[in-house]
Amino acid sequence: MTADKQMYSLWDDLERFDLGDSEAIPSEWNDKKALYLEKMNSAVFLRDEVKYNYFRLQAEVAIPGEVGFIGLVFGAKDPGNYELVYLAPVEIQYDPVVNGSMTWQIYHGPSYQKPLPDMTGAWHKFSLEVQPGGARVFLGENKEPALVLTRLQHGGQRLGRVGVWSFLPSYIRNLVIEEIPQAPIEPEATDLRKLKSESFITEWRVSSSLIQDGAKDQTWTKAFVEENGTLNINRIHRAKPGATVEVKSDFAIEEEEETVLSLGYSDSIRLWVNGKEVYQGDWCWSPPYHDGRIRPDFASVPIKWRKGANSIRAELSQRESFGWGLAVKTGLSKMTFINDNDDNAW
Structure with a gap:
C-alpha cells in the first residue's frame, strides 16, 4: 500500500481549518512557531473530512504552565460530538465530547487514562492510530502505545472530521494525517x-x-x-x-x-x-x-x-x-x- 499523507503547519495554513469560536492564533513557544489556544473546551476542525479507514493523527504539542490540556480530535459527527484524546501535564486522558460537554468525570481509570511524569513546558510528539473498534495512543518515539482504547463512545466512527482541541493555554504544530495499514483493535462491548x-x-x-x-x-x-x-x-x-x-x-x-x-x-x-x-x-x-x-x-x-x-x-x-x-x-x-x-x- 502506498500511504497517503496530509501535513499542516497550523501557523500559516489556517484557511484549511474551521476555527469556530476558538480564538486560536499563530504564535511561538520555545523558538517554534505554532498555533496557540487558550479557550476552555475549544475545538478547531479541518474543513475536509478524512477519507481513510485507518489513519494516524500526529502533532507536536506543548503545555506552557502547570494547568493546560491539548488534544487530538477524530470521528467528529458535529461540533458538539467527537472523540477526543488529550495530553495534560501529568496524564493522557480519553475524554469523548458528548453534546458539547467533556465527560472525563464519567470515563476515568486505566481504560481511559495513563499517568505521566510532569510534561510541562517541553514539546512532545503526540499521536493516535485510529483503527476499526478503537485507537492506540503514542507519546514521543515510543513504539509501544501508552494507552489502547477498545471502546469508542461515539460508536467507533472513524470517518468524519478531525482536528485539534484545547482547554486553557497550550500550543500545537505540524499536524499530520497519514493513512496506515489495517491493524484492527477488538472492540469490547458493554457487558x-x-x-x-x-x-x-x-x-x-x-x-x-x-x-x-x-x-x-x-x-x-x-x-x-x-x-x-x-x-x-x-x-x-x-x-x-x-x-x-x-x-x-x-x-x-x-x-x-x-x-x-x-x-x-x-x-x-x-x-x-x-x-x-x-x-x-x-x-x-x-x-x-x-x-x-x-x-x-x-x-x-x-x-x-x-x-x-x-x-x-x-x-x-x-x-x-x-x-x-x-x-x-x-x-x-x-x-x-x-x-x-x-x-x-x-
Missing part, C-alpha cells in the same frame, strides 16, 4: 449482564424535559449504563449549570432483603428509594480537594428492600458543564427490571 450481577442498576428512565422547564407531563427515555456502570446523562441532555433532570428505575426482588446501597454521581443529587428520600449531596470538580469523578462507592446508605416491586428515583443537578450522571449499586444479588412499554428506546 450489562455482568454489571447487573455486580448489583449495578443497568436500566434507567430519564425525563424528557429538564425539571426547571416546567413540563407537567413527562415522557421518559430508556437508557442503559456505560461499560463502567455509570449512566451518562450527557447522551440525552446537554450539561449546563443549573440544569436538573429526573431519573428512575423500577425492579422486583423475590424476598425482603437488607443491603447497603452505594452510589457515585456528579454534580448534585437527591435520591429516593420506594418514595423515601435516603440521600442528598454534592460532588463536583473543585481542585485540589475534589476531582468530581463518578465512583460507585463514593457514598453508601443502608436500605431495607421490600418483597416484590421497588423503585429508585433521583434528581440530578448540573453545576459545571462537564460530564453528569450517576452509578448505583443496590447490593442485591438478584433483581428483575420492570419494563415500561411507553418508554422511548435509547
